[in-house]
Amino acid sequence: MIRTPQNGQEISMAMLDGNGMCKEVLNKFCQSKPQLQLLAILNPTLESLPQAFNTSLASHPPPMTNLDILVLRGCDFLVDIGHIRELSKLTVLEISGASSLAQIPPDIFEKMTKLQSLHLSSLQIEELPASFYKLTELQRLLLKNCPKLHKLGCLEKCDNIVVLNLSGATSLNAFPCKNLEKMPKLRTLDLSNTNISNLIKIGRIEHLTHISLRGCPRVDRIPSIASLPSLQVLDISGAKNFTEIHDKSFANNYALNILDLSGTQIRKLPSSVGNPRHLCLKGCSSLEELSFMESLKNLEALDLSNASNVKIEEKFFESLTKLRLLNLSKTNIESLPYLSNHSELRQLLLSHCSSLYELPQLKNLPKLEVLDLSGCTLLKEIQDESFDRMTCLQKLILSETQFEILPSLSKLVTLRVLLLASCSRLKVLLSLESLSRLEELNLSSVTCLGETGAADFLKDMGHLQILDLSESNLKKLPSMSNLENLSQLLLRGCNQLEEVPDLQHLTKLEVLDVSGTAIRQLPHLQDLVKLKVLDLSGTALSQLPSLNNLTNLHQLLLRDCPNLDPFFQHEIPDQSVKECHWHISNLPEMITDSNRPSTSVSGSTFLKLLEKNLSVRQLLEKSPSLRETGLKQFHLSVRPVDKQNSGGIHCCGDVRGIYFQARCFPYFDEQGISLELCGFHDFPQGIDDVLSSAEYVFLFDNIFIKELYDLGAQNIKHMKGCWIERCENMQSVFHSKEEGDISKLWKNLEILWLSNLHNLTSIYSGNLQHQGLRSLKLLYLDCCPRLSSLFSSSHLPKNLEILQIKFCDNLETVVENSTSEDCALPKLCKLILFGLPKLKSIGAALPSLQDCNRIVRDCPQLQSEF
Missing domain, CATH: 3.80.10.10 (Ribonuclease Inhibitor)
Structure with missing residues (x-):
């Protein structure tokens, strides 16, 4: 309420x-x-x-x-x-x-x-x-994101409309009014992402302030807007065929604040564009030049990023003395004009200007808050004293530049973000002690920490939240007791670093990456109760630290830890490792939604486990540390290694799309071991022991599977739930060849989810004699177009509680040949049928089904059944 x-x-x-x-x-x-x-x-x-x-x-x-x-x-x-x-x-x-x-x-x-x-x-x-x-x-008409709306009558009688929003009506080809003057009170007109070609006539509308034609592919021009004295915003961004503005369109638009032409094919601007405060020309790849315009004297924001072919006249910036934001990222600009008259500038963005070789003196920009020169590989120097007067600078981004020496940073007392990632040519790292307000510091791949490799400058940076010293020549960290606000500490590849002192004080830490370091132990790790990601890969750890208190831990990475006990006591030949082209890693979407821990372990690691004849269940018994973290809740994702990646680990696929349906599934028991097999042409060798321990199995994009029996009878005897999606050779789920093992194989199966199986012709194939899936409680089918029926009357899943079927175009009945009066699904309490044009009958009684739990839509031949 x-x-x-x-x-x-x-x-x-x-x-x-x-x-x-x-x-x-x-x-x-x-x-x-x-x-x-x-x-x-x-x-x-x-x-x-x-x-x-x-x-x-x-x-x-x-x-x-x-x-x-x-x-x-x-x-x-x-x-x-x-x-x-x-x-x-x-x-x-x-x-x-x-x-x-x-x-x-x-x-x-x-x-x-x-x-x-x-x-x-x-x-x-x-x-x-x-x-x-x-x-x-x-007064307000919003018809947003109605993709099938193709016809809209004349709105002349609706002459009180103030807001008209038709955005996302992708089938709408024509605007309903030939003249906007018929809606004299109109203030906002939004036609974004429609298929409208062009407005016929705008006329004079005193109060119209906003026009948006963003993302309209057929708009190539606009009528004159000179009679719109109140127009404040004109947005034509993303109209990829828009090429021209009438030269006198902006003659009287003195109120114009925002003009956005981003992503259009405009070649030049008219001689006057009104008096805007924001001009956005981002991604205008056909824009050839910008010439001096007196009308831009009040411009506060200019975005030319990714306008790769534009040439800027030297005088162009002279009158832009009120600029607060200048974005020239990914342009071909070679040098900047002198900016001595631009004292109001707050943001100067020059990211990845690959032709930029020279910077003017920057010390006359006292109000600058953001300076981004990342990826400007031709820049060799920044003039001395450039930062001396920048008392407002909050973000300095110099990543991937070739600077060898930087001006003094000691006066940047307000700096919050300093990014020097991949500045590999930097010879001297000037004193950073005065930057006590830093919240993010990235020195990854910086190798100028001196012979001692110490990072004493961190002592007074109590505001730091993100610290990245990966791949640097770091050898020693100071006491971390003052860095209590750290949420991410990344030390990957610091191969001479042996300890992280006073780690227990980092109580807000969520990500700790010490992979590839010389660290042999991590005392007090159990105090980091907010830790979500822990990467110990490639370390010299001989014993897994206690993880008992890390209830928020989502990701534990233990790749290539040869000394870690009790896992590895045997060496195996490299050849046998190479033969196992798969790895096991985390599934981030599951982490986010169910707070289930995850692991990332290479195929070779599991081969070593198998060398000791340890099953996953036995591993839990023999490893107290892993048992404390609750490995029984781990989801294991098994995917092929990219063979072109010289044996490296390849996390392929978009897990957001893959797991979306499963994460929305309330019937997934978070206490069981779950396993995903994704993208295999052949059955992956060495996976049998892991598979046989799984209670929930996800099968995505596996060509080798025609029936579930292809996984091996002994491998699926513990399975409670099975999700099968996009396995293009899948023809049936159960086959008569399983007859001898059926009571063992399927006695535990409670959930079956089948989606996008275009060659699936039956649930059962062959002449089966058993009584069906006795434990099945939920069956979900989506986009299985070759199915004509699901069950015969002799193979009904009598304990089925939920049945959902969508978009199975040729499904005619759920139960075929149902002549017996006893043919029923007695426990079915929820039924969803959606988009089944040929479905004529259920074929079974549903005594437990209530009207409120039945949804039947787009099943035109089924109406009489209910």
Whole structure:
């Protein structure tokens, strides 16, 4: 509730989370609150609204008659909104995220004569109903992200519209009005990401302030905007075919603040572009030159980044004395003009200007806050005293430059970020002790820490949050007791570093990378209770530190730790390592959403485990340290090694897409060992022992699999859940050749998820004699177009509780040849059927299924069944 009753008054405003709320509960709530004026329902799973919205029904008092504002947001399953047609007092209506709503009744707005704001977004409608065009009081019309909207009638009667947003209507080819003067009160016009070609005529509209044609591929020009005296923002960015602005378009646009032409094919600017404060020409690769323009004297921000072919006239910057931001990143500029008159400059961004060989004196920029010269490989020097007057500088980025000596940094007392990564030619690192306010320091690959390799300058940097000294010549760290704010400490490849003193004080540390160092022990590691990522790969550790208190640990990396006990006591020939072209690593999306720990171990590491005949379960018993971290909750991701990477580890694929469905799955037991096999042409050698310990198996993009039996009978006997996706040669899940082992193989299987299996023709194949999947509780099928049925009446999963089938175009029945009256799925309590054009029947009784747990949509031949 966003307003609760006081002094016995009725609730007038309510916000309900409709996720899982059935129609009966919502109906009862609405009927009991007749005085409601504002109602917001978020994420409902309803197909239609409850009867309480139908004020024409006889009830005392009639519900919802006072409703002024109605918000229905995240309505994925909503297909019918007919009941709201009687809400005659509505002034604001939002129906957003209704991705299943394809039609709106023609008379829906007939009685909503007071409607002032209408927000319809992410709908599948092709046009608005006829009654919409009678809404003469409408001031705000938002039709965002309606991809099928291709027709919009004339809006001349809606002459009170102030905001018109049609962004994301990708099928809309023409603007509904030939002349915008028919909407004299219009202030904001947003046509972003539509297929509109060009506006016919704008005319004079006194109050129009914003026009956006961002991402409109067919827009190649705009009519004159000279008659828009109040225009503040003109955004044509991403209109990739836009080439020209009428030379006199900006003659009277004195109010223009922002002109964004980024990503267009404009070749030159008109002689005058009004008097903007922000001019964005990012990625204008066809822009040839910029000449001096008096009209830009009030410009505060100029972005020319990635305008790779532009040539800038030397006088161009002379009048830009009010510039606060200048971004010339990834341009071909060779030298900067003198900036002595640009004392207001706050940000100077010159990243990856590969032709820039000379900088002017920078000491006359006292207000500069950000200086980025990263990747300017031709720059050899910055003049002495350049930083002496920059008392406001907060971010200095010099990564990947060729400087050998830098000016003094001692006066940059306000500096928050200093990045010198990959400055390998730097000979002297000047005193950094005065930079006590630094929050991020990156000296990776910097090798000028002196013969002692000490980093004493860290002692007083108590504000540091990110410290990266990777691949430097660091040999010794000072006491870390004053660096209590560190969240990331990266020391990768500091091969002479033997210890991290006073580590226990870094109680906010989330990432610790000491891989490739000479560290032999990490005392007090258990005090870092916020640690999420720990990389100990390639260290000389002989014993795994206690991880008992690290309940937030998501990622533990232990690659190439030959001295680590109790794992490795045997050396194995290099040849046998090379034959195992796979590795095991973490799955970040699972980490984020379920707080499950993860591990990253190379194939050779697991071969060494197998050399000792240790299964994963035995490993838990023999390794107290790993048992404390809860390896039983680890998800193991097994992927091929990139053979072109000289034996290195290759984490391939987009795990965000792969795991998205599984992470949304509430039936995934986080206590079980889970294993992912992804991208194999042949069954990976050496994986049997790991696979046989897994209770949850994910199979993605594996060509070798035709049936699950291909994994080996002994390898899947503990499996409780199986997810199979994009295995293009998969023909059936279970085969008659499994007959002898079926009671052992599938007795534990509770979850089966099949997705994007275009050659799958059956769940069972061959002549099976067993009684089916006795333990199966959940079955999910998505995009299996060759399936015509799922089960025979003799092989029903009698314990099935949830069945979800989507986009199986040729599915005709769930249970085939169901002639017996006893054919039933007695425990099925939730059924979702979606996009099944040929489905005619279920073929089995469903005695436990309630209406509120049944969603059937786009199944035109199934209507009679329910």
